[in-house]
Amino acid sequence: MNGLAQIIITAGAVVTACLTVFGVGRSFAKYLCSVKDRARTRAEHSTAQDKDIARLKEENQLICYGLSAALDGLEQLGANHSVPIAKNKLQKYLNEQAHK
Structure with missing residues (x-):
């Protein structure tokens, strides 16, 4: 019986x-x-994220162009207080971003 027990124990271990x-x-x-x-x-x-960033950049570009046109129109209508300053700052910013 000792040999059978050893075989069972070995099989269980394997x-x-x-x-x-x-x-x-x-x-x-x-x-x-x-x-x-x-x-x-x-x-x-x-x-x-890359697609979302590209979409946001395009949207921001359109907003900046629209703002530039609005400031230009206000300047042509005679709004000379802070409109020329804002227009110049926007143009400077857009130029700097274009060269990056």
Whole structure:
């Protein structure tokens, strides 16, 4: 009976070791997949942010052009108090941004 008990104990140890190795391998594979998913999510988020930034830049450009036209119209109508100063500052800002 001693030999049979030893075989059963050895078989149990082998099965336990195999299950442990399988569990560790599975956990490692899940971790690698989660890292890959997070990297893909970050890339998608970055792409979405780039699109939003491009849209906002275009919108800001149109707003600046509209503001410049409005200030120009006010100056032509004779509003000379702070309109020329604001118009000059806006033009200076737009020129500086164009050369960046």
